Amino acid sequence: MKLGFVGTGALSSAIVAGLKSLPGKTTPVVVSPRNEAIAAKLAARYPDVRIATDNQAVLDDCDTVMLAVRPQIAREVLKELRFRPDHHVVSLIATVSREEIAALVAPAAQVTKALPMPMIARLQGATIICPPDPMAAAFFGRLGGVIEVEDQSEFDALSVVTATYASYFKYLDTIHAWVRSQGVSGGRARDYITSIFKALANAPDTAPDEDFMHLAQDYATRGGINEQVLRELTERGTFDAFADSLERVHRRIAGK
Ligand SMILES: NC(=O)c1ccc[n+]([C@@H]2O[C@H](COP(=O)([O-])OP(=O)(O)OC[C@H]3O[C@@H](n4cnc5c(N)ncnc54)[C@H](OP(=O)(O)O)[C@@H]3O)[C@@H](O)[C@H]2O)c1
Incomplete structure (x- = not known):
């Protein structure tokens, strides 16, 4: 070639x-x-x-x-x-x-x-x-x-x-900013967040037959803190707003 x-x-x-x-x-x-x-x-x-x-x-x-x-x-x-x-x-x-x-x-x-x-x-x-x-x-x-x-x-x-990369990093930045606001050093917070999200990125490989919602449920122990954040964001329409954005990007990409 x-x-x-x-x-x-x-x-x-x-x-x-x-x-x-x-x-x-x-x-x-x-x-x-x-x-x-x-x-x-x-x-x-x-x-x-x-x-x-x-x-x-x-x-x-x-x-x-x-x-x-x-x-x-x-x-x-x-x-x-x-x-x-x-x-x-x-x-x-x-x-x-x-x-x-x-x-x-x-x-x-x-x-x-x-x-x-x-x-x-x-x-x-x-x-x-x-x-x-x-x-x-x-x-x-x-x-x-x-x-x-x-x-x-x-x-x-x-x-x-x-089209979702920048908002993914904004999501991580929101976590980072909050942890820093509690007096944790930026470097330590960043290292921890990076390490945890790298591990989460591997989760679909360890459970190849599960869709993403099954993985979400695996982490959302009833009455636990993951369930709380997922429920609160869902109730506020965060994920619906996200899906709406994807729809608008699709119209732009497909020229509709
Ligand atoms: N970056 C991404 O993440 C990404 C992802 C998927 C697809 N794409 C697509 O890939 C394409 C390139 O993106 P990019 O991010 O690499 O853009 P880019 O960094 O702006 O590169 C485009 C290059 O084209 C050169 N150029 C301008 N006029 C030219 C001409 N008449 N003949 C030949 N070259 C000319 C520019 O040179 P000068 O600097 O001298 O003007 C520039 O270096 C775009 O169509 C984009 O949609 C990009």
């Missing part, structure tokens, strides 16, 4: 870092010259990462191309480029549909949408791809896992999960 990136930003950089951390034979990579500083950093760090003179030179020098420019400029950038029928195109551009990308990159026949996350740099966090694509599945499978989906609507629904 000769891999190219059009758009060398945060996500491309994370993918290259993950890829280059794998043992065994390395995959040569060609990146577009923008962002200049990120491209230079990657080329300095990895001997087989090269900076192309422009976006077209990326395409001319690779068989597999990841599109990683921001959605706002994607159409303008792609319509200037000449793709070949044998180019394998993987679009990482959120909020632009596979159909629209396929029209913009014609005559490239193989077009796949993928949603990797920045944690891919540390080989963590699965990438959703649509439609199923053996090459992309093998590629992302080695970089933290892959989930292949048949249709765009399933892809869009799963994409909503990625």
